[in-house]
Each structure stands twice: as C-alpha cells, then as structure tokens.
Amino acid sequence: MRYDLIVKGGTVVTPSDSYKADIGIRNRKIAVIGELEKAEGEVVDAKGMHVVPGGIDVHTHFDMPFMGATTADDFATGSLSAVCGGTTSIVDFAIQTRGKSLMHGLEDWHKRAQGKSLVDYGFHMIIVDLPENRVKEMDEVVREGSPTFKLFMAYPGIFMSDDATIFRAMMRTRENGGTICMHAENGGVIEVLVKKALAEGKIDPKYHALTRPMTAEAEATGRAIALAEMAGVPLYIVHLSAGDAMEKVRDARARGLPVYAETCPQYLYLNYDDYERPDFEGAKFVMSPPLRPKGNEDRLWNGLRQNWLQVVSTDHCSFCMKDGVGGKPGKVLGKKDFSKIPNGAPGVETRLPLLWDAVQAGKLTENRFVEITAASPAKIMGLYPKKGLIAPGADADLVVIDSKKKHTISAKTHHANVDYNPYEGRVVRCSIKEVMVRGRRVVKDYKPLATPPHGSFVKRDARSN
Ligand code: URP
Numbered sequence: 358m359r360y361d362l363i364v365k366g367g368t369v370v371t372p373s374d375s376y377k378a379d380i381g382i383r384n385r386k387i388a389v390i391g392e393l394e395k396a397e398g399e400v401v402d403a404k405g406m407h408v409v410p411g412g413i414d415v416h417t418h419f420d421m422p423f424m425g426a427t428t429a430d431d432f433a434t435g436s437l438s439a440v441c442g443g444t445t446s447i448v449d450f451a452i453q454t455r456g457k458s459l460m461h462g463l464e465d466w467h468k469r470a471q472g473k474s475l476v477d478y479g480f481h482m483i484i485v486d487l488p489e490n491r492v493k494e495m496d497e498v499v500r501e502g503s504p505t506f507k508l509f510m511a512y513p514g515i516f517m518s519d520d521a522t523i524f525r526a527m528m529r530t531r532e533n534g535g536t537i538c539m540h541a542e543n544g545g546v547i548e549v550l551v552k553k554a555l556a557e558g559k560i561d562p563k564y565h566a567l568t569r570p571m572t573a574e575a576e577a578t579g580r581a582i583a584l585a586e587m588a589g590v591p592l593y594i595v596h597l598s599a600g601d602a603m604e605k606v607r608d609a610r611a612r613g614l615p616v617y618a619e620t621c622p623q624y625l626y627l628n629y630d631d632y633e634r635p636d637f638e639g640a641k642f643v644m645s646p647p648l649r650p651k652g653n654e655d656r657l658w659n660g661l662r663q664n665w666l667q668v669v670s671t672d673h674c675s676f677c678m679k680d681g682v683g684g685k686p687g688k689v690l691g692k693k694d695f696s697k698i699p700n701g702a703p704g705v706e707t708r709l710p711l712l713w714d715a716v717q718a719g720k721l722t723e724n725r726f727v728e729i730t731a732a733s734p735a736k737i738m739g740l741y742p743k744k745g746l747i748a749p750g751a752d753a754d755l756v757v758i759d760s761k762k763k764h765t766i767s768a769k770t771h772h773a774n775v776d777y778n779p780y781e782g783r784v785v786r787c788s789i790k791e792v793m794v795r796g797r798r799v800v801k802d803y804k805p806l807a808t809p810p811h812g813s814f815v816k817r818d819a820r821s822n
Pocket residue numbers: 418540596643644645646672674700701702
C-alpha cells in the first residue's frame with residue numbers, strides 16, 4: 358500500500374491513551390493507524406518520540422490595531438511562529454468597526470489572513486457595538502463559519518459592552534447556534550482605579566496589575582455566567598487568569614451549565630513579580646487580565662487537571678519593546694503612563710513546548726496535554742472531528758515531539774516578529790522535531806521549509822439546536 362507520508366515508529370498520544378503505531382497519510386488526511394511494515398511512501402521518523410495532534414490555539418491576535426499600535430505579528434509572521442511551535446490551527450479575532458456591519462469586519466480579517474497564513478485558521482467576531490437593528494447580522498457570521506462572538510466587559514470606550522448589549526447578543530446566539538466568548542473584567546471599576554493611580558503619579562507598568570484586581574475578574578466572570586444562564590447560551594471565558602474567577606466557572610459547571618474557560622501559559626508560568634523588573638521591562642508583561650501574585654498559578658494548574666479549565670490558548674498579541682521594530686510603535690507608547698502601554702504579549706510559539714515541559718515535570722499527563730491543546734479546543738470551537746484528534750479521516754495535522762532534546766526559549770531564535778520573549782532563557786525539556794499541516798511537512802528540527810505551503814480558512818460548525 359502506498360501513502361503520501363508515513364509517520365513511523367512514534368508513540369501516538371490521544372486524550373485517553375498512548376500507544377506505539379505508524380500513521381499513514383493520504384490526500385492530506387490520516388488514512389490508517391497501525392503497523393505499516395510493508396507500506397511505501399515518504400517516511401517521517403518518529404522513533405523514540407511522541408506524536409500528538411497539531412496544536413489548536415483558539416486565541417490569537419495577528420495584524421490587530423489596538424491602543425494606538427498594531428501588533429508586531431501579522432498573519433505571515435504570526436503563523437510562522439505558531440507552526441514552528443507545533444500549532445497547526447489558530448482562531449483569530451476579527452473586529453467589527455464601530456458603526457459598520459459585522460460582515461464588514463469579518464471580510465476585513467479574511468483579507469488580512471488570505472495568502473499569508475501558514476496554518477489553518479478561523480475567526481471569532483469581536484462585537485464593538487450592537488444596536489437592535491444589527492443583532493440579526495450575527496446569524497450570517499455563524500452561517501459563514503465563524504460561530505463564536507467575543508464581547509468585552511472591560512476596555513470602556515474601545516470594546517466594552519454594557520449588560521443589555523451583552524444580553525441581546527447572548528439571546529441571539531442562543532438562537533443561531535453560536536457561543537459567546539467573554540473578556541471578563543469589570544471595566545468600570547478598573548477605569549476608576551486607573552484614574553486614581555495616575556492622579557497619584559503612579560505611572561510604572563506594575564500599576565497596570567495593581568489597578569486590575571482579581572476580584573474585578575471574578576465579579577465579571579460571575580456576572581457573565583449569570584447573563585448566559587438567563588439567555589440559555591453556552592459561554593466560553595477567554596484568558597482566565599485568577600483562581601477566584603476559575604471557581605465561578607467550576608461552580609457553574611457543577612450546576613450543569615455549558616460554561617467553559619481557557620487559561621494561557623503566561624498565567625501558569627509568570628507572575629506579578631515580573632512587573633517589578635527595572636527600567637520599564639515590566640511593560641513586556643502588560644496584558645489584560647494581568648499576571649497574578651505568586652501562588653495563583655498553582656490554583657490554575659489544579660484547575661487544568663480537574664477540568665475546571667478546559668483549554669490552554671495563548672492570547673498571542675505581540676508589541677515590540679523598542680519603537681520602530683518592523684515600523685510599528687509598541688510598548689514605549691506607555692513609557693510615561695502605564696495605561697497607554699499596548700496590552701498583550703507573544704506566546705503562540707511557546708505554548709506546546711511549555712506545556713510538554715509540564716508533562717515532563719509531572720504536572721500534566723501527556724493525555725491531558727492533548728486534551729487541553731487540541732481535542733478540547735476543537736470540540737468547543739466546532740472543529741472536531743476534522744481537527745484535534747489522531748484518527749482515520751481526520752486532517753493530518755501532526756506534531757512529533759522529541760523529549761530527549763532540550764530547548765532554550767529566546768527572542769534570538771523564535772520566529773515571531775517581536776523583539777522579546779516573555780520566557781527568555783527558560784529551558785524546556787523537549788523540542789519540536791516535525792510539524793505537518795494537513796499532511797504536508799512544514800517544520801523540521803524547529804525550522805520551517807524554505808517555501809512553506811499556506812493554510813486555509815476553516816469553517817467551524819455551529820451547535821445544532
Ligand atoms: O492584553 C490583551 N489580552 N490583549 C489582547 C486583547 C484581549 O483582550 O484579548
């Protein structure tokens with residue numbers, strides 16, 4: 358039997374088990390899993406290594422204008438960074454322009470990604486304003502394969518929606534089969550605290566964290582859950598950072614509500630102390646929600662093991678520290694006022710290596726790793742069973758991980774277009790050996806092919822009500 362590609366001799370990891378097998382790929386899909394002694398075809402040697410489903414990062418911001426800046430990574434460099442780190446699909450956030458239709462925003466993001474992305478991609482739709490006569494536009498966005506809407510309870514004047522708008526969007530989403538993604542922080546409270554801090558002359562990056570308390574996240578998370586319960590709609594809390602907020606999700610799930618949450622590696626590996634670094638270095642970590650005090654991360658690790666948190670995504674949103682890199686102003690915009698530091702940090706390339714290192718450290722099983730990086734995001738976001746699993750018929754999105762080789766994370770070697778790495782110098786006990794996107798080899802030994810093939814837009818499924 359002939360295959361286009363055979364991944365040979367690796368340990369295949371699924372959410373439920375791990376076993377030694379070869380994988381035969383034909384027509385860009387997994388054709389067979391088993392012992393392929395006599396099969397013919399180009400071979401990827403995975404002996405002594407693990408084979409996991411391509412990572413699915415359902416929270417990236419590529420080519421995003423935000424807070425007077427534009428992200429350092431567009432779809433070309435962001436997706437290069439993603440694939441070199443073992444992520445083969447992303448879901449990015451298309452943004453509605455205030456006053457314009459949702460479809461206008463979606464089409465804009467299609468133009469930004471098309472012909473640039475090296476990985477498969479989809480879009481969530483960020484709703485900026487939603488008067489009554491605009492609500493029905495949500496249905497078309499769902500039909501076009503983007504059944505998830507992000508709403509903000511923070512960023513007054515930029516993205517923030519009031520409870521009535523949120524509830525209107527939720528009720529429509531209940532009908533059209535979509536899911537609501539929520540940025541849950543109490544924007545009103547934060548605004549008061551920010552103004553007070555600035556009036557007292559507190560301008561350094563650390564005040565970003567000190568004006569965004571955990572309780573502001575927990576309160577908004579609880580309110581989002583209550584609104585979603587009243588509307589009868591599934592809710593997905595994005596970039597959850599605080600243990601207190603996680604417990605709201607845990608309790609809602611225990612009551613049987615369709616509530617899900619993701620956290621991100623920065624909340625598992627970094628903490629408030631990073632804001633105390635001298636010379637404006639804390640700006641590297643200015644993101645929302647902010648990094649939390651040491652100790653909080655243990656609660657999140659536990660939540661990941663208990664399935665109180667279902668997904669780890671990255672919220673990759675890169676801004677350079679030095680002005681002018683790539684011609685784009687970045688973190689220096691907030692040198693004299695922490696509230697003007699563009700919010701966000703890079704991470705799409707380091708998610709899988711950091712979490713596989715957690716497997717090596719005994720914090721997660723390799724099966725749970727597959728669940729939180731691929732299977733569970735695929736299920737929640739309407740990509741399953743096309744993506745997120747290793748099984749005949751699924752897209753041949755595969756990553757070979759070498760656990761014997763160590764890798765030092767650094768901005769000198771990463772593939773993102775940003776001049777720092779939040780995990781600079783951290784050693785992970787693994788390296789990305791091979792990455793295949795729908796059956797095509799794209800990365801070998803952490804290096805991309807000279808002319809890597811492009812990924813495609815993937816329509817995601819809505820719920821069948
Ligand atoms: O700081 C962040 N998270 N920047 C990106 C925008 C968002 O809220 O996801």
